[in-house]
Amino acid sequence: MARDAKKSSAAKKGPKVVPAPAPSAPPKFKAVVTHSDELPLDKELLLSMHDTMVKARVLEERLIAMYKTGHGYFWIGGPGEEAFNVPLGLLIKKGAGPAFDYLHFHYRQSATLLAMGEDPIGALRQMKNTASDPYSGGRNFAGHFSKKDWNIVPVSSPIEVQYGMAPGTALVQKRFGGDGISIVTGGDAGTAEGDFASCLVWSSRKDQELPVLIIVTNNRWGISTPFDQVQGVERISDRGVAFGMRTKTIDGNDPISAYLELKEAFEYVRTERKPYLVEARVSRLYGHSSASGANFATSEDDCIPLFEARLEKAGLLSKAQAKAIREKYTEELAEMARQVKEEPFPEPSTIWDHVFHGEQGKDPLGE
Ligand SMILES: Cc1ncc(C[n+]2csc(CCOP(=O)(O)OP(=O)(O)O)c2C)c(N)n1
Secondary structure, eight states, X not given: OHHHHHHHHHHHHOSOOOOOOOOOOOOOOOOSSOOOSOOOSOHHHHHHHHHHHHHHHHHHHHHHHHHHTTSOSOOOOOTTOHHHHHHHHHHOOOOSXXXXXXXXXXXXXXXXXXXXXXXXXXXXXXHHTOTTOTTTTTOSOTTOOOBGGGTBOOOOSSTTHHHHHHHHHHHHHHHHOSSOOEEEEEESGGGGSHHHHHHHHHHOOTTOOOOEEEEEEEOSEETTEEGGGTOSOSOTTHHHHTTTOEEXXXXXXXXXXHHHHHHHHHHHHHHHOOOEEEEEEOOOBTBSSGGGTOOOOTTSOOHHHHHHHHHHHTTSOOHXXXXXXXXXXXXXXXXXXXXXXXXXXXXXXXXXXXXXXXXXXXXXXXX
């Protein structure tokens, strides 16, 4: 009787539901390396990294302006990741085929391309979706680079698939010999997907390790989902430990630290032919994409003024020089945008070009 009474009151109440925690902004990570006064790199390298960082920022700001004034349909890109992406581009062994590095990038990599020597006008053309877009002939979103001559595998809009592909090119490179490596980049939230786990598994099999530099740029957000609601770990790099691979979490807002740490990781993967997992903590300065407004986030660290303050303190760059560099690129990019504005969209008759099925230029349905 007493038991039945207990049962019916439990049935009335129903199972205990534990509410999900309310979304909140994630706490800022502590900087892994403080932005110290010491500048242990050549002056030329420091100034050229700064120059390319500014050029990349101005490029992204031009792309955002194009989107906001109706000269593009969607913006996504890498403002806030320049201090990491520029050193990355400088260290890449650029070329075509397995003797060179294979690049499996995500959509925040503009500064890496500029550091590799790419002309920024291509990014403007992709933003406007003109026929002259060198990466997709006017078909794809901004930031979706691809370049056969430099082994840049087309950036994919479905996130994380690049982590599944990188071990494939690394396997070819291991069999081929030489010192070419495969480099894969992606965000923190995407590491919750299975492709990331596959990358860790395939890169680290005993005595069959692969030369993959696995990079996660951690901005603590997956669109609007904070880091803590996706990850149980404090450091994504720790996940590599379980696979016996070398790992490190670095400060991606400090270009000097990023350069030195990446140099070490590149050397290891190139010579040992084994994987290395780097987690770089970076900022997301204009939100996720145009889908979240593409407005400047004042709450995030901005790597450019932080670096300029250090260069100024060391007597390597004055405020006036920094201003002049920014103005020079602002004018250059504005001129390029004016040029791109006049360029035509792809002809409708080219719709079947670059598709696998059918003959080039012919409708595969025969219509
Ligand atoms: C397979 C897949 N799932 C979901 C999305 C939608 N989506 C686009 S970007 C994104 C967030 C990615 O966050 P993160 O991996 O941290 O990279 P971030 O954009 O912050 O650099 C999501 C969920 C997608 N494009 N593809």
